[in-house]
Amino acid sequence: MENDKKYRDAFESGLKNYLDKKSPENLYKPIQYILNLGGKRIRPLLVLMSADLFGKKYKEAVSAALAIEIFHNFTLVHDDIMDSAELRRGSATVHNKWNINTGIISGDVMLIKAYQALEEYENPLFSKLTKLLNKTALEVCEGQQYDIDFEEKEDINQNNYLEMIRLKTAVLIGCALKMGALIADASEDDLEAIYEFGELLGIAFQIQDDYLDVYGDSISFGKKIGGDIIENKKTILFHCAMSNGSINEKKELLKWYDKKTGNEIGNKKIDIVKSIFDKTNAGEACIKLVNDYTIKAFNKLSYLGISQEAKTLFKNFGNNLMKREF
Numbered sequence: 001m002e003n004d005k006k007y008r009d010a011f012e013s014g015l016k017n018y019l020d021k022k023s024p025e026n027l028y029k030p031i032q033y034i035l036n037l038g039g040k041r042i043r044p045l046l047v048l049m050s051a052d053l054f055g056k057k058y059k060e061a062v063s064a065a066l067a068i069e070i071f072h073n074f075t076l077v078h079d080d081i082m083d084s085a086e087l088r089r090g091s092a093t094v095h096n097k098w099n100i101n102t103g104i105i106s107g108d109v110m111l112i113k114a115y116q117a118l119e120e121y122e123n124p125l126f127s128k129l130t131k132l133l134n135k136t137a138l139e140v141c142e143g144q145q146y147d148i149d150f151e152e153k154e155d156i157n158q159n160n161y162l163e164m165i166r167l168k169t170a171v172l173i174g175c176a177l178k179m180g181a182l183i184a185d186a187s188e189d190d191l192e193a194i195y196e197f198g199e200l201l202g203i204a205f206q207i208q209d210d211y212l213d214v215y216g217d218s219i220s221f222g223k224k225i226g227g228d229i230i231e232n233k234k235t236i237l238f239h240c241a242m243s244n245g246s247i248n249e250k251k252e253l254l255k256w257y258d259k260k261t262g263n264e265i266g267n268k269k270i271d272i273v274k275s276i277f278d279k280t281n282a283g284e285a286c287i288k289l290v291n292d293y294t295i296k297a298f299n300k301l302s303y304l305g306i307s308q309e310a311k312t313l314f315k316n317f318g319n320n321l322m323k324r325e326f
Contacts, residue, residue, distance in 0.1 A: 007048040014062040030094045030106040034073050037089045043176040044069040050180025053310040057184045063120035064179045074110035128182050136175040143168025151232050158239040170202025193303040200297035201318050204290050210235035211286045226270035232257050240282035
């Protein structure tokens with residue numbers, strides 16, 4: 001992403017200064033650990049980029065970027081506990097490195113710290129940013145609950161699943177972009193369009209994540225391959241297979257998603273389910289959806305009242321975001 005170093009340096013400097021508390025160590029060390037695992041910093045960089053392209057105010061957006069990234073990582077810490085995940089970004093998850101209780105309470109503190117970061121702003125901006133984060137946080141939790149519910153329900157279709165990932169993942173991308181635009185005092189039309197751009201791009205990003213969970217590389221992906229299959233998560237690949245498969249392929253797929261898999265058959269389950277995805281061309285259908293949602297996102301950029309150069313920078317970001325290993 002163009003100007004990535006400028007935004008990243010500003011964010012990392014702000015993060016270092018914000019996480020200065022050390023005691024009690026067993027509370028704050030896990031927080032520093034998960035935040036220092038890095039990742040691509042997609043969401044905070046989007047806050048800064050949006051503030052810059054709408055009004056050259058990226059330095060004023062650092063606190064909002066901190067709020068977004070700390071909130072995001074709070075959700076990851078708790079999600080990993082619920083999923084019994086062993087790896088996050090190629091390293092041990094917080095609850096795996098410490099324990100579940102530490103993961104819960106450290107995550108709670110991260111949520112508080114996220115909201116504290118917004119106290120940097122005066123009203124009415126503080127109120128607008130807090131209201132947006134409140135709405136987004138509630139939607140993310142709703143999405144997470146749908147994700148849990150869908151593991152047990154049989155009458156879930158592709159539209160249900162897409163709405164779930166919109167809530168669980170995409171709204172936070174939209175929130176990040178809208179926060180930056182709010183700080184830059186963008187128009188209401190621009191606020192709506194940039195949010196929709198982020199939301200659509202976030203859906204594409206999560207669909208791609210589903211694909212990589214099965215067809216990616218564990219090292220570059222940062223998580224164990226096949227984890228969604230083991231957890232019986234009916235991702236977009238499952239729904240594509242159910243739409244395209246024969247009667248026997250659907251029955252076989254449902255049979256394996258009904259199993260409470262132990263470690264002894266985990267790899268066998270992954271191999272069999274993946275073979276069904278291959279036969280039904282679920283992977284290809286998944287990639288098509290990624291491309292479709294990315295195009296829809298880019299179409300929203302035409303509604304923005306900013307320079308063509310700025311629109312191109314947003315589009316370049318989207319293209320770079322979707323260049324993860326297919």
